[in-house]
Amino acid sequence: MSVVRQWAVVDAPPEDVWEVVADPRNLPRWNRYIKSVHDVPEDGLKVGSTYWTEMGVMGVSFRIKAQVEDIDPPRFTRIHLSGPLDAVVRTWVRPVGSRRSRLEHEIVYRLKGGPIGALIARGLQMLGAPALLRRGLRAQKRQAEA
DSSP, rough: OOEEEEEEESOOOOOHHHHHHOOOOGHHHHTTTTEEEEOOOOOOOTTTTTEEEEEEETTEEEEEEEEEEEEEETEEEEEEEESSSSEEEEEEEOSSSSSSSSEEOOOEEEEHHHHHHHHHHHHHHHHOOHHHHHHHHHHHHHHHHH
């Protein structure tokens, strides 16, 4: 298992940050490898909710299932990802002063075997998982501060 963790201070209150990060439909805005998101519950995420992401890396497309394991709006969520990538994504939003927040993500992941897993592993090595998460975090920060 590999672990990646990144955080940033966002110039927005926790509720505004949560509104951005708790909507999976925003994922393609933060990660260019996520092509689309499907089946997001219209009434928002809760424990047991599932949705799907369509990803593309180096010309190969694959689907990742996401299932909410724990959620405590506007503070915390834990989402399990399954497919060629097996991961748990934890997100924390904590107040920092009166109108700022600390946004933190932790991803614990392992890649499954097979050709798609090998392709994802190569992509993560080339691009670097910490850099991908840092780029996504910066995009979330910009969106929450807009």
